[in-house]
Amino acid sequence: MSLATVRPTLIALHRWAGLILAPVFLIVILSGAVLSFRPIVGSFAPPPAATTVDAGALAPLVARLSATAPITRLSVADGGRAIDVGSADPTVAGRWDVAGGTRAAAAPAAPIDVFGIAEQIHKQLLVGLGLVVEIAAWVMLGLVLVGPFLAWLRFRNTLMGWHTAIGWVLFPLVVLAPLSGVLMTLHVGEGGTPLPRASRTVSVAEALTIAAPKVDLSGFLEARPFRGGTVMMRTGGAAPATWVVTDADAVRLTGGPSLVKQIHEGTWGGAGAGALNLAASLALLALAVSGPWSWLARRRRDRATAIAVDTDVLVVHASQTGTATRFAEATGRALAASGEKVAVTPLGTLRPEDLQRRRIVLILVSSTGDGELPDTARAFVETLAPEALAGVRCAVFALGDRSYAHFCGGAERLRTALRVAGAEEAMPPVYADGDPTSAWQSWLGDFDVRLGLKVAIAGAPAAEPRVRLTLVERRRLDDPTKGETRETWGLTLDSDRPLTFRPGDLLRIAPEAGARERSYSIGTSSRVDPRRIVLTVALDGGLDATGQAWFGAASGWLCRRLAVGDALEARLSAHPSFNPPEDPARAIVMVGAGSGVAPFWGVAAERRAAGRAGPAWLIFGNRVEAADFLWKAHFEAALADGGLTRLDTAFSPEAGVGVRVQDRLREQGAEVRRWLVEKDAIFYVCGRRALVDGVLEALADVFVAHGGLTPAAAATEIARRVAAGSVRVDAFG
Numbered sequence: 001m002s003l004a005t006v007r008p009t010l011i012a013l014h015r016w017a018g019l020i021l022a023p024v025f026l027i028v029i030l031s032g033a034v035l036s037f038r039p040i041v042g043s044f045a046p047p048p049a050a051t052t053v054d055a056g057a058l059a060p061l062v063a064r065l066s067a068t069a070p071i072t073r074l075s076v077a078d079g080g081r082a083i084d085v086g087s088a089d090p091t092v093a094g095r096w097d098v099a100g101g102t103r104a105a106a107a108p109a110a111p112i113d114v115f116g117i118a119e120q121i122h123k124q125l126l127v128g129l130g131l132v133v134e135i136a137a138w139v140m141l142g143l144v145l146v147g148p149f150l151a152w153l154r155f156r157n158t159l160m161g162w163h164t165a166i167g168w169v170l171f172p173l174v175v176l177a178p179l180s181g182v183l184m185t186l187h188v189g190e191g192g193t194p195l196p197r198a199s200r201t202v203s204v205a206e207a208l209t210i211a212a213p214k215v216d217l218s219g220f221l222e223a224r225p226f227r228g229g230t231v232m233m234r235t236g237g238a239a240p241a242t243w244v245v246t247d248a249d250a251v252r253l254t255g256g257p258s259l260v261k262q263i264h265e266g267t268w269g270g271a272g273a274g275a276l277n278l279a280a281s282l283a284l285l286a287l288a289v290s291g292p293w294s295w296l297a298r299r300r301r302d303r304a305t306a307i308a309v310d311t312d313v314l315v316v317h318a319s320q321t322g323t324a325t326r327f328a329e330a331t332g333r334a335l336a337a338s339g340e341k342v343a344v345t346p347l348g349t350l351r352p353e354d355l356q357r358r359r360i361v362l363i364l365v366s367s368t369g370d371g372e373l374p375d376t377a378r379a380f381v382e383t384l385a386p387e388a389l390a391g392v393r394c395a396v397f398a399l400g401d402r403s404y405a406h407f408c409g410g411a412e413r414l415r416t417a418l419r420v421a422g423a424e425e426a427m428p429p430v431y432a433d434g435d436p437t438s439a440w441q442s443w444l445g446d447f448d449v450r451l452g453l454k455v456a457i458a459g460a461p462a463a464e465p466r467v468r469l470t471l472v473e474r475r476r477l478d479d480p481t482k483g484e485t486r487e488t489w490g491l492t493l494d495s496d497r498p499l500t501f502r503p504g505d506l507l508r509i510a511p512e513a514g515a516r517e518r519s520y521s522i523g524t525s526s527r528v529d530p531r532r533i534v535l536t537v538a539l540d541g542g543l544d545a546t547g548q549a550w551f552g553a554a555s556g557w558l559c560r561r562l563a564v565g566d567a568l569e570a571r572l573s574a575h576p577s578f579n580p581p582e583d584p585a586r587a588i589v590m591v592g593a594g595s596g597v598a599p600f601w602g603v604a605a606e607r608r609a610a611g612r613a614g615p616a617w618l619i620f621g622n623r624v625e626a627a628d629f630l631w632k633a634h635f636e637a638a639l640a641d642g643g644l645t646r647l648d649t650a651f652s653p654e655a656g657v658g659v660r661v662q663d664r665l666r667e668q669g670a671e672v673r674r675w676l677v678e679k680d681a682i683f684y685v686c687g688r689r690a691l692v693d694g695v696l697e698a699l700a701d702v703f704v705a706h707g708g709l710t711p712a713a714a715a716t717e718i719a720r721r722v723a724a725g726s727v728r729v730d731a732f733g
Contacts, residue, residue, distance in 0.1 A: 008708050011150050011677070017139050018291050024125070024136045025288045031122035032177060033281035038115045039267050039274035051080035051236060054098050055217035058083070059208045061101045065092050066205035074204050075222040078104070134185045140284075141178035144171070147287075151678045158585050158614055159297065160679060163290040170283045177280050180264035188260065195253075198229035198246040207231035211250035215243060294680070312359040313342040313453065316350065318377035318414065320368040321506060321519070321575050324399050326461040327440050328364045334444060337456035348376035348723030352388040352421065360426060360451055361394040363414070368731065369689050371409015375729040376577075379719030381417045390422035395451065396429040397443050399436045403516040407431070426451055437463070464508070464571045469493035469533065471564050477536070477631065483624030483653065487539040488595055489559045490631070493568075498530035503602030504578035504730070507533060508571040511557035518554035519573070521598040521686065521730065525606040536598035536630065578684065578730045580606060585614035587681035589672065591661050591695050593621040593650075594630070596687030599730070601631045604643030613642055615679060621650040621661035661691070662698040669702040676726070677707075683727045692731040699727070 018025075053076055061083070065071060069089030077084045077095060082104040087093040097104040117126075124130050144167070151160075153168040167174065202210070204223050211217070211233060219237030226232035226244060233243040233250070242253045262268035266277030313335055317328035325346075332344035347363065355361050368374055373381060396418075398411030408431050415429065427450040432439035437460045447453040473492040478485040493507075502525050508517040523534045539559045540552030551560065562568065578599065580588065584607040590600045597620050607613035618635060622628045629649065638644040648668065652658035665672055675681040685695045696718055703714040721727040 010146055014143055014146055014150060018143055021136050021139055022292050028122060028133060028136060029281055029284045029288055031118045033278060034118040035122060036266050036274050036278035036281055040271045043271040051076050053080040053218055053220045057098050058217060061098060062205045062208055066203055068092050071204040073224045076220060137178050137181035141182050144175050144178055159290050159294040166283055166286050173280045174283045180260050183260045184264060196244055196246050196251045200247050201229035202231050202245060202247050204231055207245040211245050214250045311341050311343045313340050314358045315342060315344045315362045316347040318347040318365040318374045320366055320374040322577055324364045324366040327436060330461045334455050338454040346376060347380050355389055355392045361392055363394055364397045365411045365414050366399040367408055367410030371406025373410040373413055376723050379723050384417050384421040386420060387422040392423040393426040394423050395427045398429055398431045402433045464573045466569060467495055467499060467572050468567055468569050469495055470567050471562055478628040483627035485623060485628040488630060489537050491535045491537055491558060493533045495531045499526055501526050501572060502579045503606060504599040505575045506573040508573055509554055511553050515553055523598050523602040525602050528605050528609045536595045538595040578728055581682055584610035585612050587615040587675060587679040589617045589675055589681050589683045591619045591685040593661055593687045593691050597630055599686060601634050604638035608641060608643035615645045617646040618644055619648045619661050619664050623653045625651045662694045665698040666701055670706045672702050673706045686730040689731045692729055
């Protein structure tokens, strides 16, 4: 059985053991950190003053007090003239004069015994839970030993990056405390005199009598109950000693604390050993905090928006580029302003039962491709069972464009699925053609009469800004002399004013008035240059029945007819679901083929400009490496300067020849899954629909081969990640 096979199980055990015992770990580690200061403080403390006790008067006094109530602890005070007695009986507890056998003057208030309290917490959790502490020590040792095998050392400035680095680099330090603690539970390496056992429990008073023939009690320092019914006694004087008193004898312990105990307590080398133990405690604390914290952060990112139990109106959205999302959020604001109890959430993050028990479910849905549902909503529809939505009342607002063959096809697919699942449409669907603002406001205006919902004056989402850009450069990215390629151009467009955009946002261009807009992914970031937009445009075209060449309306205009220096007008459309993560340290995997690589070269530049770029892996595919490795120089430079961490390519000049990006994903499956699971990387794929579907299938195969999932479970896992946004799709064509 290989490590790759058992790694998913080990990761799960590592995670859940750490989460379940996290409170115990934190208590034990923090108390251990406090105890690390004991040898440090002790190295600067003056030697204790010599004491002499009246041994003849000590034993009778203790016997008399013990006859009243059990004594739990005994220690000398006032240079040997008095003793401090510990007992549950207040008539016994306190300070007593040894010679007179009477109560001595009350001792001055002693400072809080910080180390004593910390020791009780460390060993017993202060409430006698020593067994829990021992179990925690074993589990902690297992986590520390297994951890390095679950994630190889790669330095990255993320929470899990630091977690992994600490576990690897400081391994000898962090293993020290749990290993020595486990050895102590097994009594390994104790050395010295074997601890004697008593045949019956010995009281502190009895211990003084039993020890008197053998021990010089004039040097008595303290006594307390110990293991196995015995009493531990310490004496000072010229030859300090520690004794264990049984019911038959007093046995002097030789050899001092074992090496294992000294290592665990940091007493083997004075202040330096204590400082080393403190460093080990801090490293363990960092591991105990960063692991659960990272898991909680992932859970917050992946978890659907919480829906309050008393939510009456549920507004859900299924959006490919973000337009339906913006109008859904505006719908929620309008309803909330009128006092409705409303929640807004993506459709793909919901389960059928989340739609139950709502007064009404409002659904805003767009279409993509050839009348398909947005990728984030497909899993919800595919898992709907008949009658799963029985009793649910809904209203649909569909966003579309009549210039496409299947106007609002995605919405129609969703309506069909809802009806089969038993949902009831509470009002006729509304279809928006192009700009949805007017249709949306009319839809909201019908809520009062048709649904009984009060709606405040609805402010429409801000319109997508129209921008005027000038073509300053157009250069061909492929070389047809070196192989059969698809003609592809890089277009550099400048604005005369600063704009706001990020890689993955869309520039919507119509070559002439009334023509259908075509959306192109932006490959630059205003965080690097707010006036420059770069597009990657593949020329659509072919030969008609007469042999005449034809070109796509938008691509032909951009690649052939628009001259350098000419201006164009376009709409700038935010596409937040395909932007790089706001945290540039978040790991990402990007997969693109041909012009699908368009947004990714801007991602590398933006992350580099942020100054703290995390791991970024690009897998690019095309036909011929020497002819159409688009933006090759740029990506190789990004690999050198840290904008990219890893670059893999796949070239396939024709079907069945060479390697496709899907093949590369399967080939690197173990590493791909490690990035997604251990590094919590976001996975992006951009390209034609057939490519995107093939990549998602390959990704599911990765979870089967390297995650131990069945094909059905792997497909469900990929669908869940798409819905949650940890797998992001931009499909065209």
